[in-house]
Amino acid sequence: MSLDQLTLLRGARVEEAVHALCGHVHAGRTETVSLTEAIGRTLAYPFYTPFPMPPFCRAAMDGYAVRADETLSASEASPAVLNVCGRRLPGTGDPLPGAEKPMQAVRIFTGAVMPEGYDTVLMQEAVPNGPSDGTEPEFIKLVRPCRRGEHVALAGEDMEARTLALDEGVVIGAKEVAILASYGSNRIAVRVKPRMAVLPVGDELAVPGLARGNEQIYDANGFMAEARLMELGAEVVRFRPIPDRPQAIEEAIRSAMELADIVITTGGVSVGAHDYAAEAAVRAGGVPLFRKVLMRPGKPTSAFTSRNGLIVCLSGNPSACYAGLELLVAPIVRKASGRLQYDNRIVTGILTEEVAKPCPLTRYVRSSLSFSDGLVKITPLGRDKAGNIAAFAHTDAFAVIPAGSRGASAGSAIQAVLLNRGG
Numbered sequence: 443m444s445l446d447q448l449t450l451l452r453g454a455r456v457e458e459a460v461h462a463l464c465g466h467v468h469a470g471r472t473e474t475v476s477l478t479e480a481i482g483r484t485l486a487y488p489f490y491t492p493f494p495m496p497p498f499c500r501a502a503m504d505g506y507a508v509r510a511d512e513t514l515s516a517s518e519a520s521p522a523v524l525n526v527c528g529r530r531l532p533g534t535g536d537p538l539p540g541a542e543k544p545m546q547a548v549r550i551f552t553g554a555v556m557p558e559g560y561d562t563v564l565m566q567e568a569v570p571n572g573p574s575d576g577t578e579p580e581f582i583k584l585v586r587p588c589r590r591g592e593h594v595a596l597a598g599e600d601m602e603a604r605t606l607a608l609d610e611g612v613v614i615g616a617k618e619v620a621i622l623a624s625y626g627s628n629r630i631a632v633r634v635k636p637r638m639a640v641l642p643v644g645d646e647l648a649v650p651g652l653a654r655g656n657e658q659i660y661d662a663n664g665f666m667a668e669a670r671l672m673e674l675g676a677e678v679v680r681f682r683p684i685p686d687r688p689q690a691i692e693e694a695i696r697s698a699m700e701l702a703d704i705v706i707t708t709g710g711v712s713v714g715a716h717d718y719a720a721e722a723a724v725r726a727g728g729v730p731l732f733r734k735v736l737m738r739p740g741k742p743t744s745a746f747t748s749r750n751g752l753i754v755c756l757s758g759n760p761s762a763c764y765a766g767l768e769l770l771v772a773p774i775v776r777k778a779s780g781r782l783q784y785d786n787r788i789v790t791g792i793l794t795e796e797v798a799k800p801c802p803l804t805r806y807v808r809s810s811l812s813f814s815d816g817l818v819k820i821t822p823l824g825r826d827k828a829g830n831i832a833a834f835a836h837t838d839a840f841a842v843i844p845a846g847s848r849g850a851s852a853g854s855a856i857q858a859v860l861l862n863r864g865g
């Protein structure tokens with residue numbers, strides 16, 4: 443799956459880079475976890491319903507269970523009078539003596555099992571002499587016929603037994619948990635989390651929480667990458683900043699490879715005299731997949747195959763690091779987590795403000811999204827220099843400005859990559 447020599451030299455287009463990276467990751471083994479532990483994990487197998495849903499025929503309203511046939515002749519002039527022979531509460535199924543006799547009704551509440559032979563529920567509000575003041579009548583008078591089957595949920599009307607309820611590879615969130623819990627499942631087969639390591643590289647980096655020297659900046663990328671990878675479902679080990687020394691970086695990559703299948707470095711990957719990340723990746727056994735990506739920001743992004751997975755070297759500039767994370771790393775984490783849909787999502791929308799920058803390479807501009815008049819509006823955020831972080835506060839998407847253009851004018855239709863997805 444490695445790119446050819448020419449591609450290696452000219453740099454990989456984003457789609458080529460994603461394709462090459464994804465060719466080297468596979469879903470991990472499966473493990474069984476509880477329903478609560480399954481939240482955010484990927485379902486390893488399709489889930490087929492073990493029994494019908496609802497499991498029994500039940501009342502869908504509070505009122506009276508009746509047999510519709512017995513109400514056919516009911517009218518104002520000649521009401522049908524039904525004797526209330528018992529009560530049926532949710533969670534109970536006690537016998538109802540006398541319920542089999544003609545002209546009976548059973549007081550029933552939403553969710554309760556329908557009594558044998560009863561096919562319809564009359565809402566209590568529709569009963570003229572019903573329990574409006576809290577007292578329960580001994581008989582009810584109906585002045586019109588009931589519609590058979592009304593306010594009754596039939597067994598299996600939602601899902602039959604042995605039907606596909608959840609696809610393999612879905613991320614288990616609240617909606618999926620609702621389905622699994624409804625079937626009483628508490629041992630869920632999910633994919634093991636991909637093991638990833640994050641290595642921030644740079645002499646200038648200080649650790650948040652500790653003092654910063656005057657010439658230092660705090661390590662933002664290490665924490666950003668850790669956060670994003672966790673959001674995407676990976677198990678992450680974040681290293682403390684590694685100095686700009688080839689040996690130190692190589693050693694850190696080697697120890698990271700012991701802990702993780704996918705190693706992410708950030709910083710020290712460009713052409714500077716002290717940019718050693720790529721060299722260290724090779725010395726640690728990495729075989730180059732690509733040494734630059736035809737995108738801005740993030741052009742120096744490089745990737746290597748390793749003994750047990752991948753080493754991806756992201757740029758140090760925070761927006762370049764972020765672009766690499768979202769555009770290249772997110773798909774591989776999704777795939778390694780067992781998701782069958784792992785590509786980034788793209789929408790087409792209207793650019794609200796001009797982007798006036800020559801774009802020899804495809805440019806990904808941090809932007810906010812809004813929705814009005816049925817249209818997606820893409821607003822590029824200002825001061826989008828690669829080293830700037832302010833735009834992160836409002837970024838929903840990357841506006842994609844095509845390579846070879848001189849930017850894009852306000853009002854033009856462009857594509858945008860959706861960001862901030864939990865998974």
Ligand SMILES: Nc1nc2c(c(=O)[nH]1)N[C@H]1C(S)=C(S)[C@@H](COP(=O)(O)OP(=O)(O)OC[C@H]3O[C@@H](n4cnc5c(N)ncnc54)[C@H](O)[C@@H]3O)O[C@H]1N2
Pocket residue numbers: 642643644646647659660661662663664708709710711712713714717739740741742756757758759760762828829
């Ligand atoms: N002569 C050239 N210089 C540069 C080129 C080039 O083609 N020719 N490319 C530029 C581009 S594009 C980028 S992007 C940067 C990428 O450089 P590196 O990936 O080697 O990153 P560093 O030089 O280590 O750092 C760049 C910048 O980011 C800050 N940084 C680094 N790590 C972190 C971190 N963990 N948290 C927050 N900020 C971080 C660092 O202090 C620098 O300011 O190279 C251009 N140069």
Ligand code: MOO
Pocket residue numbers: 737738739740741742757759762828829
């Ligand atoms: O490509 Mo650099 O990543 O512009 O900032």
